[in-house]
Amino acid sequence: MITTFATPKFIADHMLGSLARWLRMIGYDTVYDKTLDDGAIANLARSEGRFVLTRDKELAKEPGAFFVEADDIDSQLKAVATKFGLKYNDERIRCSTCNGDLHDLPKEQAQSSVPEGAFAANDKFWKCDKCGKMYWKGTHWLGIMERLKRLSLT
Ligand SMILES: [Zn+2]
Numbered sequence: 001m002i003t004t005f006a007t008p009k010f011i012a013d014h015m016l017g018s019l020a021r022w023l024r025m026i027g028y029d030t031v032y033d034k035t036l037d038d039g040a041i042a043n044l045a046r047s048e049g050r051f052v053l054t055r056d057k058e059l060a061k062e063p064g065a066f067f068v069e070a071d072d073i074d075s076q077l078k079a080v081a082t083k084f085g086l087k088y089n090d091e092r093i094r095c096s097t098c099n100g101d102l103h104d105l106p107k108e109q110a111q112s113s114v115p116e117g118a119f120a121a122n123d124k125f126w127k128c129d130k131c132g133k134m135y136w137k138g139t140h141w142l143g144i145m146e147r148l149k150r151l152s153l154t
Contacts, residue, residue, distance in 0.1 A: 007092075008084050011045050013038075013054040016068060019076045020053075024099050025144065026081075026153060027092030031099060053080060078151050088153045093126070093135075100130025110134065 011031040012020040020032035031050065038059045045052045045062060052065035060067035066083055070076045080086065093102055103126065110125035113134050126135040148154045 008086075009048065009050045010053050010080075011036075011041055011048075011050040013041060013052070013056055013059060015055040016053055016076070018073045019068065019080065020099075021096040022073065022077050023080070023086075024094040024096045026086065026148065027089035027094065028086060029094065029099060051084070074147070074151060077153070081151065081153055086153065088148050095128035095131060095133055095135075097133055098128060098131040100128040102126040102128055102135060105134070110136075 007028070009029040009031075010020075010023060012023070014034045014036075017032055017034075020030045023030040029050075030053075031044065031048075036044065038056065041052060041054075041059065042062050044050065045064070052059060052062050053068055054060050054062075054065055055068050057067065059065060066080065068076050068079060070079055094100065095102060105125045105127045107119075107123055107125060110127075111119055113127075114125065114136060118136055118138055122136040122138065124136065127133070128135070145154065
């Protein structure tokens with residue numbers, strides 16, 4: 001997938017796992033790795049041009065870092081989206097589990113790896129390049145979209 005300077009990339013600290021998953025879902029490359037300490041997060045941010053998202057006041061001193069003040073996911077997501085001008089982008093959805101790219105999977109190839117009901121009810125499927133997780137826009141997707149609309153991210 002093409003990354004431009006207009007599309008910010010992030011690295012979230014160990015406190016921000018939910019936020020990282022949501023940023024991936026709306027289309028932003030976000031590293032979240034609990035094994036990284038503050039120094040490693042800062043290094044990776046610099047070498048890969050990522051913005052640090054953190055609840056740690058020290059780490060927030062990094063150039064380009066954003067201090068996430070809110071506790072709840074709605075407010076966190078809204079704050080980051082406002083700060084960096086983020087919008088949900090259907091073409092850029094990433095794997096919420098591992099941050100991998102998703103690719104379209106022809107319906108017939110999805111049959112063996114998704115539940116029967118999901119297969120019957122959907123025509124479009126995606127698979128993560130990295131971890132193999134399957135995605136489809138099932139009923140849970142309506143809830144996701146409602147949340148994004150409520151936060152003015154669509
Ligand atoms: Zn994945």
